[in-house]
Amino acid sequence: MTAPVVVTGMGVAAPNGLGTADYWAATRGGKSGIGRITRFDPTGYPARLAGEIPGFDAQEHLPSRLLPQTDRVTRLALVAADWALADAGVDPSQGDPLDMGVVTASAAGGFEFGEGELRRLWSKGSQFVSAYQSFAWFYAVNTGQISIRNGMKGPSGVVVSDQAGGLDALAQARRQIRKGTSLVVSGAVDASICSWGWVAQLAGDRLSSSDEPTRAYLPFDREATGQVPGEGGAILILESAEGARARGAEVYGEIAGYGATIDPAPGSGRPPGLAKAVATALGDAGVDAADIDVVFADGAGIPELDRVEAEAITELFGPRGVPVTVPKSMTGRLYSGAAPLDVACALLAMRDGVIPPTVHTDPCPDYDLDLVLHQARPTQARTALVLARGYGGFNSAVVLRAA
Amino acid sequence: MNERRVVITGMEVIAPGGVGKERFWDLLSEGRTATRGISFFDPTPFRSRVAAEVDFCPTGHGLTPQEERRMDRAAQFAVVAARTAVADSGIDLGSDDPHRIGVTVGTAVGATMGLDEEYRVVSDGGRLDLVDHRYAPPHLYNYLVPSSFAAEVAWAVGAEGPSTVVSTGCTSGIDAVGYAVELVREGSVDVMIAGASDAPISPITMACFDAIKATTPRHDEPERASRPFDGTRNGFVLGEGSAFFVLEELESARKRGAHIYAEIAGYATRSNAYHMTGLRPDGAEMAEAIGLALDEARINGDQIDYVNAHGSGTKQNDRHETAAFKKSLGTHAYRTPVSSIKSMVGHSLGAIGSIEIAASVLAMEYDVVPPTANLHTTDPECDLDYVPIVARDQLVDTVLTVGSGFGGFQSAMVLASPDRSFV
Amino acid sequence: MPSILFTLDDLRRILLEAAGAEESVDLEGDILNTTFAVLGYESLALLETGGRIEREYGIVLDDDDLSDEITPGDLIDAVNTQLSATEAQAA
Numbered sequence: 001m002t003a004p005v006v007v008t009g010m011g012v013a014a015p016n017g018l019g020t021a022d023y024w025a026a027t028r029g030g031k032s033g034i035g036r037i038t039r040f041d042p043t044g045y046p047a048r049l050a051g052e053i054p055g056f057d058a059q060e061h062l063p064s065r066l067l068p069q070t071d072r073v074t075r076l077a078l079v080a081a082d083w084a085l086a087d088a089g090v091d092p093s094q095g096d097p098l099d100m101g102v103v104t105a106s107a108a109g110g111f112e113f114g115e116g117e118l119r120r121l122w123s124k125g126s127q128f129v130s131a132y133q134s135f136a137w138f139y140a141v142n143t144g145q146i147s148i149r150n151g152m153k154g155p156s157g158v159v160v161s162d163q164a165g166g167l168d169a170l171a172q173a174r175r176q177i178r179k180g181t182s183l184v185v186s187g188a189v190d191a192s193i194c195s196w197g198w199v200a201q202l203a204g205d206r207l208s209s210s211d212e213p214t215r216a217y218l219p220f221d222r223e224a225t226g227q228v229p230g231e232g233g234a235i236l237i238l239e240s241a242e243g244a245r246a247r248g249a250e251v252y253g254e255i256a257g258y259g260a261t262i263d264p265a266p267g268s269g270r271p272p273g274l275a276k277a278v279a280t281a282l283g284d285a286g287v288d289a290a291d292i293d294v295v296f297a298d299g300a301g302i303p304e305l306d307r308v309e310a311e312a313i314t315e316l317f318g319p320r321g322v323p324v325t326v327p328k329s330m331t332g333r334l335y336s337g338a339a340p341l342d343v344a345c346a347l348l349a350m351r352d353g354v355i356p357p358t359v360h361t362d363p364c365p366d367y368d369l370d371l372v373l374h375q376a377r378p379t380q381a382r383t384a385l386v387l388a389r390g391y392g393g394f395n396s397a398v399v400l401r402a403a
Numbered sequence: 404m405n406e407r408r409v410v411i412t413g414m415e416v417i418a419p420g421g422v423g424k425e426r427f428w429d430l431l432s433e434g435r436t437a438t439r440g441i442s443f444f445d446p447t448p449f450r451s452r453v454a455a456e457v458d459f460c461p462t463g464h465g466l467t468p469q470e471e472r473r474m475d476r477a478a479q480f481a482v483v484a485a486r487t488a489v490a491d492s493g494i495d496l497g498s499d500d501p502h503r504i505g506v507t508v509g510t511a512v513g514a515t516m517g518l519d520e521e522y523r524v525v526s527d528g529g530r531l532d533l534v535d536h537r538y539a540p541p542h543l544y545n546y547l548v549p550s551s552f553a554a555e556v557a558w559a560v561g562a563e564g565p566s567t568v569v570s571t572g573c574t575s576g577i578d579a580v581g582y583a584v585e586l587v588r589e590g591s592v593d594v595m596i597a598g599a600s601d602a603p604i605s606p607i608t609m610a611c612f613d614a615i616k617a618t619t620p621r622h623d624e625p626e627r628a629s630r631p632f633d634g635t636r637n638g639f640v641l642g643e644g645s646a647f648f649v650l651e652e653l654e655s656a657r658k659r660g661a662h663i664y665a666e667i668a669g670y671a672t673r674s675n676a677y678h679m680t681g682l683r684p685d686g687a688e689m690a691e692a693i694g695l696a697l698d699e700a701r702i703n704g705d706q707i708d709y710v711n712a713h714g715s716g717t718k719q720n721d722r723h724e725t726a727a728f729k730k731s732l733g734t735h736a737y738r739t740p741v742s743s744i745k746s747m748v749g750h751s752l753g754a755i756g757s758i759e760i761a762a763s764v765l766a767m768e769y770d771v772v773p774p775t776a777n778l779h780t781t782d783p784e785c786d787l788d789y790v791p792i793v794a795r796d797q798l799v800d801t802v803l804t805v806g807s808g809f810g811g812f813q814s815a816m817v818l819a820s821p822d823r824s825f826v
Numbered sequence: 827m828p829s830i831l832f833t834l835d836d837l838r839r840i841l842l843e844a845a846g847a848e849e850s851v852d853l854e855g856d857i858l859n860t861t862f863a864v865l866g867y868e869s870l871a872l873l874e875t876g877g878r879i880e881r882e883y884g885i886v887l888d889d890d891d892l893s894d895e896i897t898p899g900d901l902i903d904a905v906n907t908q909l910s911a912t913e914a915q916a917a
Contacts, residue, residue, distance in 0.1 A: 040533060041533060044533065045536055046536070063846065063848075063849055064842070064846030064847055064849075065845060065846040065847065065848060065866065065871075066846070067846055068843065068844055068845055068846055068874070069679070069845075069870075069874075097676060098673065098691060101674075102674070106570065107547075107548045107550070108547050108548055109513075111547070114518075114607075115522075117607065117610075117611070118518075118519065118522040118523075118526070118529075118607060119526065119529055119532065120529075121519075121529070121606060121607055121610055122522065122523050122526060122528055122529030123526075123528075123529030123530065124529070125448060126448050126449055126606060126609065126610035126613060127448070127610075127613070127614075127877070127880070127881065128881060129607065129610035129611050129613070129614055130611070130614060130874060130877070131611075131614040131615045131870055131873040131874040131877060132870075132874060133607070133610070133611035133614065134611040134612060134614070134615050134617070134680060134809060135572070135679045135680060135809045135810065138511060138512055138570070138572065138809070138810075139511075139513065139549070139568075139570035140511070140570055140571050140572045140575075140808070140809070140810040140812070141679075141810065143571070143810060144572070144674075144679055144809070144810025144811055144812070145679065145810075147674045147676045147810070147811055148676050148677065148678065148679065148811060150676070151676045152674065152676055153673055153674050153675065153676045153688055153691075154673065154674070155671070155672055155673065156571070156672065156673075156674045156811075156812065157569065157571060157578060157582070157672070158569065158570045158571050159567045159568065159569060159570070160513075160548065160549055160550045160553075160567065160568035160569075160570050161550045161553065161566070161567040161568065162548050162550045165550065165567065168565075168567050172582070175585060175589070192547070195532065195533045195534050196522060196525070196526075196534050197547070198536075199525055199534050199535075199536040199539050199543070200539070200543045200544055200546065200547035201544065201547065202536050202539065203536075203539045203540065203541055203542070203543035203544045203547075204544035204547075205541065205544075260564075260565035260566070260567075261502055261563055261564060261565065261566075262506070262553070262554060262557045262562065262563055262564070262565075262566040263563070264501070264558070264561075264563055265557075265558035265559075265561075266558075268558075270501075270563070273502065273563050276502050276563075280502075280591075335548070390548075390550060391544060391548065391550075391551075392545075392550055392551055392553070392554030393554055393557075394550065394553075394554070394566065394567075614873060614874070614877055615870060615873050616873065616889060678868065678870070679870070680870050681868060681869065681870065
């Protein structure tokens with residue numbers, strides 16, 4: 001039941017880089033992808049910055065038959081899945097269909113597609129709603145379309161746990177591999193930078209109203225005032241270590257441990273659950289806190305939430321006990337896509353011996369963290385911890401071991 | 404084999420025809436239908452104008468006014484059903500480590516009803532392309548990302564362990580329970596509060612199913628509109644509702660003297676990798692999932708006493724599914740009763756899988772097979788024993804329940820008495 | 827004959843908007859008598875196509891008009907029949 005499961009391929013779509021190579025070059029170089037929204041006019045809204053993916057032309061990558069029936073989020077996910085499979089050296093048409101599955105996370109589905117159909121419904125009438133609305137917006141759409149495009153008939157799934165869901169999907173993929181499926185396409189991509197999606201995100205009351213891309217999203221900063229949403233994420237190819245070895249695949253690293261909790265109800269007086277999720281992940285990986293070489297933090301950028309995360313990290317690792325970084329300071333928060341992107345980032349960091357920085361933050365002295373600031377730091381890291389926290393109190397943690 | 408076995412020790416159902424598992428079972432066992440003309444909004448412009456609606460008063464079922472305000476109808480169903488299921492199980496969750504209690508909530512379309520209503524407002528009836536945030540309610544984020552359902556259920560029951568929404572279209576209700584079973588089996592948790600909820604009866608949902616002609620236009624006789632396996636079937640009837648379960652490991656449930664409804668003996672999901680909405684007539688992937696679920700349960704196909712079908716009442720589904728039963732159960736498919744409760748409670752998308760698990764469990768509890776209502780005309784492609792019109796008294800120790808969903812998902816679950824002689 | 831005629835070019839345009847085209851299929855070629863199934867359009871694509879035709883031309887098509895067993899020629903005939911009927915009704 002505990003056979004090792006490894007990552008053998010990755011496909012990245014991020015605001016600071018489309019494709020793994022561009023993303024990694026930008027991220028280790030501290031280059032941010034946050035800017036003023038271009039996909040709609042944000043002038044009238046109290047938040048106007050986002051991490052948008054520039055230069056993604058779906059027609060270059062996908063057949064025209066797929067375009068009318070897909071939201072941007074699904075196009076990005078399909079292309080990232082193609083890249084991840086190619087990176088893993090896997091041609092799915094050569095595999096046993098029932099031995100390949102797809103497990104992704106989603107936060108808001110194809111929300112922009114849904115906005116278009118709601119607009120047609122209410123402005124023109126019900127007969128103007130597209131036949132594709134029956135699936136193009138729903139949470140299962142990325143898993144379904146990836147499965148169809150690649151002929152994957154094995155166990156599939158979709159989880160929704162806000163920003164934490166990206167790690168929950170990887171854990172569910174690992175579970176399916178341990179039960180006998182050879183390969184699972186996993187990870188997540190989210191994108192809802194559209195007027196209706198923006199208004200719904202604003203309602204969460206967490207977005208930064210700053211117009212300065214270098215001041216808007218400042219995890220663990222004394223002046224942290226909110227979040228900048230982004231779009232994108234990463235699709236990862238997971239396989240059993242044994243299977244990957246047998247086919248001579250290059251391995252990025254192992255999904256060695258996982259833990260998840262949800263915070264108690266607001267006002268209950270009970271402590272938050274992040275530290276428990278981390279402890280569970282460490283135990284699952286069979287490592288101690290001292291074995292963790294680097295932490296990829298969630299980095300909420302909201303003082304109350306930053307404090308909880310900083311306290312959990314110092315409780316487990318001691319004051320300044322481990323390097324901590326938040327590369328999503330360069331992309332904004334990608335909802336369910338954020339954590340798989342952090343997993344990809346952590347695996348690349350261990351491969352290349354360099355921890356990418358947290359940009360723009362002037363750390364609050366109340367948090368006793370060893371933040372990797374402003375520029376990348378050389379590392380010998382072999383074991384990394386990735387944290388993800390979702391709206392509503394979701395906490396998930398994954399321990400990665402370098403190949 | 405000392406793998407942990409997972410059993411259901413508490414349950415609740417909110418379904419069209421009545422809130423509560425007793426009223427649900429009365430409806431099913433009497434073969435009554437709860438489909439009717441849509442009352443939630445004016446359905447006149449729509450092709451399909453019939454649905455299976457739940458008469459539900461949130462505060463009457465214990466929600467506070469603020470809970471009612473911040474939750475979409477589907478989340479309200481989930482919280483009420485989950486709380487009642489916990490009470491039904493008699494378990495004292497407060498005495499357990501809350502990190503050892505988790506939650507899964509299946510939903511296909513999340514807070515679609517709330518999203519539809521709020522979009523109408525922030526767009527001022529579709530007049531504004533850039534919608535107006537000043538008219539958005541503070542809880543709109545909870546509609547955007549339906550993991551809020553899992554958070555609400557966790558808070559309501561005091562769970563602090565792994566919690567998530569499982570959203571695999573119309574198999575969500577089986578897959579959410581299947582996911583929970585895996586967590587208990589692997590030992591990550593001791594107790595799971597698992598189920599599903601959907602409340603999709605809103606203009607946008609009716610419109611999108613109109614566009615693909617998936618729902619029935621038979622609105623002149625709404626109580627007879629849902630006709631799974633009938634030769635005159637022409638689409639499903641949209642429903643809503645929720646069912647929740649308390650899942651525990653068998654030995655600890657026995658130790659505390661819990662009433663054990665059923666063991667979830669086997670579960671599997673596979674994909675057809677064929678089409679987002681279409682099904683190949685051969686049912687191969689559903690048959691594959693059924694075979695795997697039976698293997699996991701270590702039960703032979705011919706030991707299945709009752710098949711609770713997906714039976715949506717579309718032309719293609721009922722044919723696809725019939726083929727899958729023949730492929731997986733062989734000649735036993737002709738001998739075992741097969742029925743679709745969607746004939747009575749409609750198709751509540753992601754919720755129905757859990758509601759059908761509940762129907763399967765109650766069939767075991769009462770040794771009665773619920774019927775397929777409105778089944779009068781034969782279809783040569785649907786030639787199994789679908790228990791037409793009238794419920795059947797019969798020993799039910801093992802049930803196979805299945806689902807099929809947009810996105811290509813095919814799921815199967817085997818429920819069995821934990822005391823079955825052939826374990 | 828209706829005063830507005832639905833032509834193969836109209837159908838090509840709407841098909842491309844509604845469902846794109848298979849890479850192996852030349853929509854500009856002689857497709858009038860090839861079934862939609864062979865052209866790579868399944869019932870979902872045809873429902874979307876049919877919905878767009880209905881809205882643009884203000885007609886209602888029968889369910890049978892949108893099967894993947896029919897050809898572009900069949901669909902064009904069906905649309906023009908409905909157009910004539912709608913005009914006759916309006917007259």
